[in-house]
Amino acid sequence: MPFNPFRGDRGYGWTGQTRSEVIGTHGLVATSQPLAAGIGLDILRHGGNAFDAAIATAAAINVVEPESAGMGGDLFMIAWVAKEHRLVALDSAGRAPSGATPEYFRAHKLNQVPYTGIQSVVVPGTVAGWDAIQNRYGTMTFKETLEPAARLAEEGFGVTERVEGEWQEYAGLLGKDPDTASVYLPQGKPPALYGIFRNPDLAKTFRLLEQGGVDVFYKGPVSEAIVKKSRALGGTFTPSDFEKIKPQWVTPLTTSYRGYDIYEMPPSTQGVAVLEALNLVEQCGPKVGIDPRREGPRSPLYWHLLIEAKKVAYADLRHYVGDPDFVSVPTAKLTSKAYAASQCAKINPRHAAAIDADRDPVGGTVYLTTADRSGNVVSLIFSVYDEFGSGITVPGYGFLLNNRGAQFSLDDKSPNVIAPGKRPFYTIIPGFVLKDNKPFLSLGVMYGDQQAQGQLQVLENMLDLGANPQAASDAARFSHSEETNNVVLESELYQAVGSSLKAMGHKVIEGNGLIMGGYQAIMIDPRSGVYRGASDHRKDGAAVGY
DSSP states (O other): OOOOOOOOOOSSSOTTOOSOOEEESSOEEEESOHHHHHHHHHHHHTTOOHHHHHHHHHHHHHHHOTTTOOTTSEEEEEEEETTTTEEEEEEEOOBOOTTOOHHHHHHTTOSSOOSSSGGGOOBOOHHHHHHHHHHHHOSSOHHHHHHHHHHHHHHOEEOOHHHHHHHHHTHHHHTTSHHHHHHHSGGGSOOOTTOEEOOHHHHHHHHHHHHHTTHHHHTSHHHHHHHHHHHHTTOOOOHHHHHTOOOEEEOOEEEEETTEEEEEOOTTBSHHHHHHHHHHHHHHHHHHTOOHHHHOTTSHHHHHHHHHHHHHHHHHHHHHOSOTTTSOOOHHHHTOHHHHHHTGGGOOTTSOOOOOOOOOOOOOEEEEEEEOTTSOEEEEEEEOSSTTTTSOBOTTTOOBOOOGGGGOBOOTTSTTBOOTTOOOOBOOOOEEEEETTEEEEEEEEOSTTHHHHHHHHHHIIIIITOOOHHHHHHSOOEEEOTTTOEEEEEHHHHHHHHHHHHHTTOEEEEEOGGGSOOEEEEEEOTTTOOEEEEEOTTSSOEEEEO
């Protein structure tokens, strides 16, 4: 008989909350895998700062969540630097190889960039990002921050339910490339639930980076192996493509909401959509007669306003956002209150709007956040895009290459049309909130196009409805699809408001937490200054502190 009991209640606060917030006075780490969070905490305990802990945590994630993130992907960070009393942001995106043109794909009789395989890969930016973070703000060396991950890869880790399920789902992709199969399908199949998975090739790569630094990856044996693999598979990578990967310290975008300042990454990410959607809720709610604070999450009008704001913001993503090195993106307009107010006619207070269909981005992503005893707080996200990325593994080095190039268009009119050296559209966005020019909240919600709409929802939970960071995660969410115009509601939310939303014209479907994203957060308590960590029960994660 399957285990199917009723859920127990908490005795304090909101009875539906899954766990207490984790409180730290010296440091805290939150991410989607407990082993990685523990490694980050060890770095903090042994004198490293939040930046060192972020690198170590990310490296460990490469081992224990290879389907989601790793050195074959890309990285973005927003961080509060205590000694400078300011936010900084790092764009360590990958770029298309020199042969990636629309003409190349059309010559291969393709009407879109393939979803997997070598043609879907962009030059990885993650390792360059680790190096940039370490050089500017870290206190440790790669030897100190990467060695815990190297040992973990060598010794192995126990496979959890979620990771085993994803591994099984993508076994077909992993079997297409012999180098991938040799690493990720031991004995010809995915590792068993609760079995031990080891990756000695990945341990070797970490140790090469420990010894030779970032040049090992971009000017040495790793890039040489990637180029050789690309040529064997008919790809277009050249050595010079790797020399062009230069992380950029950029200015994050911002808007205000209810007295808080919200910060997101600029294009080519979807960060602008979070800010525009918040502005739409703030500016259009009063005009259409829906106050989210009055209505609350048990009212269908509350959800209707958020869904319609999301639709408007995402339409602008498709229309405007691409690599700002190649196209002009009107970010000042898109994040302005006046522009949001001018869009309110697109929100009918009682009926769902139609949309122009577009392909939904998906994603296998990891978000992590760290904070230290000095007041530094890091919000970092990195990804190989979809689960197990391109399905291509670099022989002898044990990591998967991304498939982020699948986000490019072959439409010459699109701001995201592919071009050599161009950054694709990125779904991955770390978030940050300041209050009175002090750090208040570091947050992220993983999973493709759910990220911006997920951040909108958890920010609403906290800033409008007063939820603590853990309750904000545990509350039910929706996921709206640009491809189908369907609105998936988690089960209890569907039971409560599904029929009412259907009556308003929404195409509502009952779902579960699978596509709702994985959230992590650290709040800095404005009164005591303690760190308050939260981790999503939809993932394997943990917040740990001391």
